[in-house]
Amino acid sequence: MGMGIDLRDKLAKRAAEEIQNGMVVNLGIGIPSLVPNHLTKETMVMFHAENGITGMGASPAKGEEDENLCNAGGFPVTLNMGGSYCDSSIAFGMIxxxxxxxxxxxxxxxxxKGDLANWIVPGKKVPGMGGAMELAQKARKVIVVMNHCDKNGKPKIVETCTLxxxxxxxxxxxxxxxxxFKVNEEGLLLTELFAPYSLADVKSKTGCHFKIEEQIRKIPY
Known part of the structure; x- marks a missing residue:
């Protein structure tokens, strides 16, 4: 099952909590591209994309799109005050x-252990790896936002990646x-639960062992 729009926004909203003033942040396609919509106006952040933008703003209103201004996924974006353009090689150099x-x-x-498999399902047509390999290696913090299970109901959090x-x-x-979940040297640590889910729900849908924080934050949305 895919996610509804409101659920996608819930995850983007939680990811936005990780962003602090003055950061340079790169957003992947899909749910991550919704993150700018959940930042306060006081948060000064420079959103970066591999196609050569630093300083992307929120998604434009319908009818306000600029066909020449898009993110790395090809979707329309806006440019904040102080934003800039460069070629792709400079954008990758920054990463x-x-x-x-x-x-x-x-x-x-x-x-x-925090291994990432996000670029190909063997036998399926894909657009390419994009900047994922560089970003995964070089960004100071790597945050994954995804469905807990795939469309067949199989866990996407696993002991060992098969992809x-x-x-x-x-x-x-x-x-x-x-x-x-936080990923540390010992493995996974569950720190927060989204309402209305329980620990039992998470255990049944997770394909590996994880530790549990003593004080779990319950997220109401």
């Missing part, structure tokens, strides 16, 4: 030099519609 504070991206699988890896041991935080 590889470690100038991106946070990357927020989707994934097909994440392992207990080709984008990067090993790179994920710091996982946000799904059920829960939030």
């Amino acid at each position: 590889r030099r470690g100038r991106v504070d946070i990357t927020i991206l989707g994934s097909l699988q994440v392992s207990r 080709p890896l984008t990067s090993a041991g790179c994920v710091d935080l996982i946000i799904t519609e059920l829960a939030v």
Whole structure:
């Protein structure tokens, strides 16, 4: 089952909590692209995209789109005051030099150790890896926002990834519609639960062992 619009926004809203003033943040396609819509006007952040933008704003209103202004997924965006354009090689140079504070991206699988598999399902047509490999390696914090299970109901959080890896041991935080996990040296730590889900729900839909924070935050939305 896919996510409804409101559920996608719930995850984007939670991911937005990780962003602090002055950060440079790269957003993947899908749910991560909704994150700018959930920041306060006081939060000064520069959103970066591999196609050569630093300083993206929120999604434009219908009819206000500029056909020349889009994110790395090809969707229309706006440009904030102070935003700038560059070519793709400079945009990747910023990533590889470690100038991106946070990357927020989707994934097909994440392992207990924070391995990321988000670029290909063998045998399926895909548009390409994009900047995922560089971002996973070089961003200072890697946040995965995804469905807890795939469309067949199989866990996407697993002991060992069965899909080709984008990067090993790179994920710091996982946000799904059920829960939030931190990834540390011991493995996964469940720190937050989305209402109305329980620990039992999460255990039944997670394909590996995880530890549980003593004080779990319950997220009402």
